[in-house]
Structure formats: structure tokens, C-alpha cells
Amino acid sequence: MGNSFDKIVMVGAGNVAWHLAPVLEATGCAVTQVYSRRKKKAEELTRRLYQATVQTHLDFSDSPAELFILAVSDDAIAEVVRQIQLPTEAVVVHTSGGQSLEVLADAPTERIGVLYPLQTFSKPRSVNFRNIPICLEANDSEVLHQLTRLAKSISQKVKMISSEERALLHVAAVFANNFTNHMLQIAEQLLQDHQLDFTMLHPLIEETVAKALEIGPAQSQTGPARRHDEKTINHHLKYLRTYDPAYAKVYEALTQHIQAVANNT
Amino acid sequence: MGNSFDKIVMVGAGNVAWHLAPVLEATGCAVTQVYSRRKKKAEELTRRLYQATVQTHLDFSDSPAELFILAVSDDAIAEVVRQIQLPTEAVVVHTSGGQSLEVLADAPTERIGVLYPLQTFSKPRSVNFRNIPICLEANDSEVLHQLTRLAKSISQKVKMISSEERALLHVAAVFANNFTNHMLQIAEQLLQDHQLDFTMLHPLIEETVAKALEIGPAQSQTGPARRHDEKTINHHLKYLRTYDPAYAKVYEALTQHIQAVANNT
Numbered sequence: 001m002g003n004s005f006d007k008i009v010m011v012g013a014g015n016v017a018w019h020l021a022p023v024l025e026a027t028g029c030a031v032t033q034v035y036s037r038r039k040k041k042a043e044e045l046t047r048r049l050y051q052a053t054v055q056t057h058l059d060f061s062d063s064p065a066e067l068f069i070l071a072v073s074d075d076a077i078a079e080v081v082r083q084i085q086l087p088t089e090a091v092v093v094h095t096s097g098g099q100s101l102e103v104l105a106d107a108p109t110e111r112i113g114v115l116y117p118l119q120t121f122s123k124p125r126s127v128n129f130r131n132i133p134i135c136l137e138a139n140d141s142e143v144l145h146q147l148t149r150l151a152k153s154i155s156q157k158v159k160m161i162s163s164e165e166r167a168l169l170h171v172a173a174v175f176a177n178n179f180t181n182h183m184l185q186i187a188e189q190l191l192q193d194h195q196l197d198f199t200m201l202h203p204l205i206e207e208t209v210a211k212a213l214e215i216g217p218a219q220s221q222t223g224p225a226r227r228h229d230e231k232t233i234n235h236h237l238k239y240l241r242t243y244d245p246a247y248a249k250v251y252e253a254l255t256q257h258i259q260a261v262a263n264n265t
Numbered sequence: 266m267g268n269s270f271d272k273i274v275m276v277g278a279g280n281v282a283w284h285l286a287p288v289l290e291a292t293g294c295a296v297t298q299v300y301s302r303r304k305k306k307a308e309e310l311t312r313r314l315y316q317a318t319v320q321t322h323l324d325f326s327d328s329p330a331e332l333f334i335l336a337v338s339d340d341a342i343a344e345v346v347r348q349i350q351l352p353t354e355a356v357v358v359h360t361s362g363g364q365s366l367e368v369l370a371d372a373p374t375e376r377i378g379v380l381y382p383l384q385t386f387s388k389p390r391s392v393n394f395r396n397i398p399i400c401l402e403a404n405d406s407e408v409l410h411q412l413t414r415l416a417k418s419i420s421q422k423v424k425m426i427s428s429e430e431r432a433l434l435h436v437a438a439v440f441a442n443n444f445t446n447h448m449l450q451i452a453e454q455l456l457q458d459h460q461l462d463f464t465m466l467h468p469l470i471e472e473t474v475a476k477a478l479e480i481g482p483a484q485s486q487t488g489p490a491r492r493h494d495e496k497t498i499n500h501h502l503k504y505l506r507t508y509d510p511a512y513a514k515v516y517e518a519l520t521q522h523i524q525a526v527a528n529n530t
Binding site for chain 1: 363384390397430450451453461466469472482504511
């Protein structure tokens with residue numbers, strides 16, 4: 001049956017491209033060219049690939065590729081769309097959670113889509129794509145069909161997600177990833193400032209998340225805010241105000257919100 | 266050599282006692298009696314134990330036990346201290362992160378301490394005590410020595426922690442546990458309200474935490490707040506203000522704090 005796209009161009013060589021390009025090759029596609037504003041990054045990525053070459057400009061009119069994946073930062077998408085030249089019948093997709101399909105409307109092809117892998121990527125950390133939800137969108141059912149075939153070859157969790165839903169997923173991902181990480185950073189900071197090792201909290205953090213994913217975070221919520229333990233809350237706020245008033249503000253905002261949400265449910 | 270305490274009484278039959286009592290028995294101690302204000306809970310706990318009996322009052326003057334563990338809610342400790350009667354030479358400890366050693370000062374013994382397992386406990390979830398930090402404090406070096414022997418028999422991570430340090434650990438644990446869980450709850454809520462499945466975020470959450478624990482949350486921080494992506498931040502805030510202004514307030518407070526912390530480091 002083969003894959004839906006035999007030849008693919010990767011525009012961008014950041015964290016998403018770094019992981020996505022080799023995974024696509026593992027399904028039988030060829031990544032033929034890699035473009036990055038920073039040539040060195042494109043070169044690094046090609047070293048992970050079988051026969052990809054570095055391209056230093058965005059004129060792909062003569063490219064043999066059928067799919068062009070814009071794995072660039074949100075801000076750069078519009079600029080790439082303005083500059084890129086594509087062969088006839090090319091499909092172009094971006095990989096962003098925060099951008100609508102429409103940002104590709106001015107691309108020199110009618111066949112546009114989104115392929116958003118819902119995961120946080122960093123170069124040194126390997127990821128198992130089989131479990132990563134791939135959110136797809138396209139302006140045309142044939143393109144959607146082709147993207148679906150491609151996505152299913154790398155992940156078991158392929159979903160059609162509209163631009164509106166994807167925007168919502170992106171907001172939720174900020175809470176689940178960036179803000180969760182920030183909570184851990186505050187905890188680390190508090191411990192470090194008292195010469196205590198952050199690893200002391202590792203078992204607690206691991207259990208917190210394992211429990212939330214198993215029984216759901218709404219069921220898992222405990223602590224002074226949830227049980228309206230004003231004595232402990234005031235004790236903590238008093239401590240944090242001395243430590244750094246900004247930390248106390250965060251504690252207060254989250255305590256109030258935990259209580260408001262609990263009252264609403 | 267044997268253990269430092271052969272016979273132990275568990276005052277309280279909540280989540281901490283539920284897990285701690287069987288673990289203590291597994292090291293060779295006998296839990297002889299269990300007290301709870303709610304007799305039924307004490308009975309349930311004794312069923313997990315070898316030969317413990319339920320005691321329905323706090324007069325332990327004739328008890329053969331050497332160690333009395335007050336695994337009750339923070340609010341209840343003072344009341345138990347007022348009512349409890351102990352045999353001569355008894356050691357009494359509480360298990361709370363949020364309470365100082367001093368709350369035991371009025372207990373009818375001079376030999377007081379704290380044994381705080383730094384973990385979140387829930388009845389249906391088994392825990393591996395070997396990895397749980399046990400924070401110890403005592404007002405007397407012999408008691409501290411005895412508690413250390415006991416704690417080392419159940420965990421590889423035994424630490425002397427003062428009341429002041431424990432209070433700090435407790436604040437940090439609120440961020441690492443309660444507030445982290447709340448971030449996940451907000452993400453879940455946003456998805457559910459759009460008929461999207463929270464499990465879509467599971468791989469992202471697992472990777473977020475694995476990465477934060479491996480390379481440290483300060484190094485892991487990404488996202489619109491960290492990179493001062495005002496366009497995305499405003500987009501998210503606009504969305505959240507329509508969804509529920511309280512969620513927008515949390516988003517704003519955390520975004521500001523991420524940026525303030527990044528500027529300070």
C-alpha cells in the first residue's frame with residue numbers, strides 16, 4: 001500500500017522537526033530536503049536522516065516532494081508562507097497548536113493542513129510517537145485522507161481537530177505543561193533556598209501525577225485550599241510574604257481558584 | 266538487634282495510618298492498638314494488621330506500647346494531646362508536615378517527636394515506602410536515635426528536619442502536589458467542556474513531569490509566558506475571559522510569575 005507521501009520536505013529544524021523527521025523516515029517516507037534559517041541546524045538534522053540535503057532558500061518549485069511540513073515557530077509561519085515556492089499539487093501543513101489552519105491560506109497551494117503532535121519536545125529526550133495524539137485538520141477531504149494515512153503510520157492516536165478545538169487544546173496544554181512545570185519550579189526554588197534537595201519531593205510529584213491521571217485530578221484534589229484550612233493557608237501566606245510577596249500572590253490566587261472550582265462542582 | 270520499638274499504638278486510622286501501620290508491622294513491630302474517633306475506621310485498619318485491637322478511648326496508661334503515633338488531622342492533634350494518657354517512658358510522635366514539634370509539648374510525656382512521611386496517601390493506592398523521604402525530629406537525642414532506627418527500617422531516605430524546615434517543605438509540597446494537581450484539573454475542565462478527552466493530554470503531562478524531574482523545572486520551562494509571546498498570551502487570555510474570568514486571572518497571575526522568576530535568575 002505504501003505511504004500517502006513518498007517524499008517530504010522539512011521546513012524548520014527545531015525540536016518538533018528533530019523528532020518528527022526520523023519518525024517519518026521510519027515509516028518509509030523519504031525526507032528529501034531540510035530548510036532552516038540557521039543552516040547549521042538544518043545540517044544537524046540531516047545527519048539524523050538517510051538522504052536529506054540542506055536547502056538554504058525557500059524556492060522548492062523543483063522539489064520532488066509532495067508534502068511540506070512547516071515545523072517552525074508560530075511567529076515564523078506567516079513569513080515562510082510569504083516566501084515559500086512550491087511544486088504543483090504540493091500539500092503544506094504546519095505543526096502548531098496555537099495557529100489556525102487559516103495562517104496557511106496565502107501559501108502557493110490550495111492543499112493545506114495541520115499536523116499537530118500534542119507533546120513537548122526537547123532534543124535530548126527521546127519520545128514514543130505511538131502514544132502521542134496527532135491532531136489533524138485540512139481544508140479538503142483528499143488532503144485530510146492523505147494526512148490521516150501518514151499520521152496513522154506514526155501514531156495510534158490520530159484525531160480530527162478543528163482550529164477552534166486546537167486553540168483550546170493549546171490553552172489546556174499551557175496549564176498541563178508550562179504551568180505545571182512552574183509549580184514544580186516554585187517548589188524547587190523554595191527547597192533550594194533552604195539547602196534542601198528537590199529530589200526529596202520527587203516521590204510526591206510522581207505520585208501526584210500518577211494519581212491524577214488514574215482517578216482524575218478533580219477526584220485527587222486535597223490540601224489546605226480544598227479543605228478550607230484557613231489556619232494553614234494563613235500560615236503559608238505569612239511565610240511566603242516574607243519570602244517573596246510574588247510567591248504569596250500565586251499561592252493566594254490558586255487557593256481562591258481551587259475553592260471557587262470546588263464550589264462550582 | 267530487633268527494632269527500636271516493639272509495640273506501637275496508632276492513634277488515627279486515616280490515609281497515613283492506613284499505609285504506615287502495615288509497613289511498620291512488616292519490619293517486625295507489632296501494632297497493638299488502633300484508636301479512631303470513628304470506631305468503624307479503626308476496625309477497618311485493624312483488619313489489615315496481625316493482632317491489633319480497637320481502642321475506643323484515649324487512656325493508654327496500661328498499654329504495653331512504647332511508641333504512640335498520632336496520625337490524625339492537623340486540627341485534631343491538640344485535642345488528642347489534651348486527652349491522651351500514656352504509660353511511663355512512652356514516646357509520642359505526630360506525622361504532620363504542617364505542625365511543629367511543639368504542638369506535642371503538653372503531652373503527658375517528655376519524649377516527643379515527629380515522623381513525617383513526605384508523600385500523598387490515598388487508601389486504594391499502594392505506595393513504596395522505601396523511596397519516601399521520612400522527616401524526623403525529636404526533642405531528645407535518644408528518642409531521635411530510636412526514631413531513626415525505626416524510620417530506616419521502612420525507608421532509605423531518612424532525614425533530620427527541623428520544624429522550620431518541615432514548614433517550608435509543607436509549603437513546597439502544596440505547590441508540588443495540590444497546585445500541580447489543580448493545573449491538571451483546569452486542563453481537564455477545559456477539554457471536558459469541549460467534549461475532548463483528558464487522556465489526550467496524558468502523554469504531554471507524563472513527559473512534562475519526567476523532564477522536570479530529570480533536568481530540573483527551571484531548565485524545562487517553555488511556552489508563551491517564558492518566551493514573552495504576547496500575541497499568544499493575549500489570545501489565550503481573550504479566550505479564557507469568555508470561558509470564565511477566574512481562569513483568565515489564574516493564567517495571568519502565573520504568566521506574570523513565570524516572567525518575574527525568569528528575570529530574577
